Structure formats: C-alpha cells, structure tokens
Amino acid sequence: MAESDQNLSFTSLMSALPPEHIVRTFSHFKGLRLGAEQILKSLREKGDGNQFMVIHNLLARIIEELDEEHHSSLGDINYRFQWEGTTGLIKVVPSERHDATSNNLGRAIDRKLTAMGIRWSDMVWAGTSTYKPTAGVGKQGDQAFLPPARCPNGLPSGSWPTFAIEAGVSESISRLREDARRWFIISEGLVRIVIIVSIKSSQVTFERWQLAPSNAPRPLTRAYLSTLRAQTPNIPPLTIQPNTSQQPYSVQEVYVEPNRVIGAPLVIPFVAIYDRLPGPGEYDILLNAQDFLEITEKLF
Numbered sequence: 001m002a003e004s005d006q007n008l009s010f011t012s013l014m015s016a017l018p019p020e021h022i023v024r025t026f027s028h029f030k031g032l033r034l035g036a037e038q039i040l041k042s043l044r045e046k047g048d049g050n051q052f053m054v055i056h057n058l059l060a061r062i063i064e065e066l067d068e069e070h071h072s073s074l075g076d077i078n079y080r081f082q083w084e085g086t087t088g089l090i091k092v093v094p095s096e097r098h099d100a101t102s103n104n105l106g107r108a109i110d111r112k113l114t115a116m117g118i119r120w121s122d123m124v125w126a127g128t129s130t131y132k133p134t135a136g137v138g139k140q141g142d143q144a145f146l147p148p149a150r151c152p153n154g155l156p157s158g159s160w161p162t163f164a165i166e167a168g169v170s171e172s173i174s175r176l177r178e179d180a181r182r183w184f185i186i187s188e189g190l191v192r193i194v195i196i197v198s199i200k201s202s203q204v205t206f207e208r209w210q211l212a213p214s215n216a217p218r219p220l221t222r223a224y225l226s227t228l229r230a231q232t233p234n235i236p237p238l239t240i241q242p243n244t245s246q247q248p249y250s251v252q253e254v255y256v257e258p259n260r261v262i263g264a265p266l267v268i269p270f271v272a273i274y275d276r277l278p279g280p281g282e283y284d285i286l287l288n289a290q291d292f293l294e295i296t297e298k299l300f
Helices: 029-045 059-067 096-115 170-186 222-230 272-273 289-295
Strands: 022-025 052-056 079-084 087-092 137-139 143-146 163-169 193-199 204-211 248-257 259-264 266-268 286-287
Touching: 022 029, 029 059, 029 087, 052 193, 059 079, 059 087, 059 137, 059 163, 096 143, 096 163, 096 193, 096 286, 096 289, 137 170, 163 170, 170 248, 204 266, 222 248, 248 266, 248 286, 248 289, 266 272, 286 289
Parallel strands: 022 052, 163 193
Antiparallel strands: 052 087, 079 087, 079 137, 143 163, 193 204, 204 248, 248 259, 266 286
C-alpha cells in the first residue's frame, strides 16, 4: 500500500522522478522535441520506463507556448506540462490508450451520476486545463472534475476542481504520488480527491488519495491508516482546513489484471466531489469490478 506524507510541505518538480529522467537547459524547441522523441521511442520499445523531462531556464513566453500550444510545441507528441518559476516538467503520454483509460474512468463516473438523475450539464470535466494558483506556478492533470458550485457561469473559469486524475506508466508511480500531493498543496485543500492510474502491461493500479481529518495523528501511523481505510465510505475529505492540519494519504487501492480485479469497489464520496450533501436518490459513487474491467479494456 502507498504510504502517506508526514507533512504537506511543498513538493519539488524534481521529487521522485524515475532515475532515467532527462534534464535539458532550454535553448530551442528542436532540442525539446528530440528529448521528447527519445522518451517516446523508449516507452514504445519497453512498454514502461521514464516519461519525464525537466527543463531549466524557461522564459515566460516559452512556458506560455508549452502550456497553450499542445498541438505544435513538441510536434505530434502528446504531453502534460507543469512548471515552477523558470523550471518546467514535461510528462510524455506514450499512447492513446493511456488517455483513453483516464477518459474511460471519467465516463464510468458519469454513468453512475446519470443513474442518480444528475443532469449531464452538472458533470463538467476540464480535461488538461492548467491551474495557476500563484505567479510562476502552473499544473495540468490528465482529467479534472468540477461541480456546479465551482462553475458559477456554467464554465470552469479557472475554478479549482474537486477531483483530479493523474495517469502514467508503472515506473512513474512515485512521481504520480508527488503530483497527487501537489494538487492538495497548490489548491490549499480545494482539490478533495486525486486518483492515480499506474499502467503496465500485466496490471493497472488505481490509488485514491485524499486528505486525512485534521485530528489525525502526525505522522499517520499504520494502525491509524488501517482505521481510516476501513471507514472509507464514512470519512470523505472535509471542507478546507489549514494546510498545517492536512495530511495526504492513499485511502484505497484497486488492482486490475486481465479478467481479474482486486480491491473493488472503489468509493468516491459524493460530498467530496459535489461540495454538498447528497439529495434524494444521490449517494457515494461505487466503481465495481466490472466497471474497472471496462475502464481498462483497451490496455490488455
């Protein structure tokens, strides 16, 4: 099982990267494209490995282009981008199947919400939108969900999501956990749930991360984590708390193999992603074994 952080101090873009990650000092886009192509070639040959490229000395206009011009900055290579100051971190997406898995997870959640009678217009997915909490910091995820309360004009308009998805190959899982923590930190607790999807040829792992209650011991002990996990449906992440009282931890893990699912159902508390108590006919989302087989069917 994934371990928790002892505290919620700000994580570095350099934290928990795979040993083979590439580091570049920016001089021109051709160098970035060559680096990204090298990563993509290795991922396709091995089916796993490093997805990340660190870039130093980025000017503001280069950050803007990497953030906004996804269809041209690195040629045909699909990627996610985040930055801090003049340092950027690119995550290369190895194939359409990886994007499809994040999208399928979102669709499975939509189906559950539709069954409760919730209108499709009250299910807003922001995709790879960039969130910029302060000057000089920005982050993209693979998917992000916003309830109506955070879309006052019917559109996200820069509001924080309540729920985010981070996906990658299995060697990226340590970095994906850092990104889960980063969502909680930079949003000051407004992001309530992060699901990590770690993909390898024989197994897909889903980890649901959230913040522990403010009265949780520090650091979280294994015994207390076991208690929290046993009470998962009854302990959704609460309303915003001071950063000093928040601790991220993995609530639940689900492992999917061809024709086998371990750890389902995965629970997503309704109150956490909708910022309100459930009404008549509404309840916590339960993703069962069949849901996970359908979410991952393109991977095996």
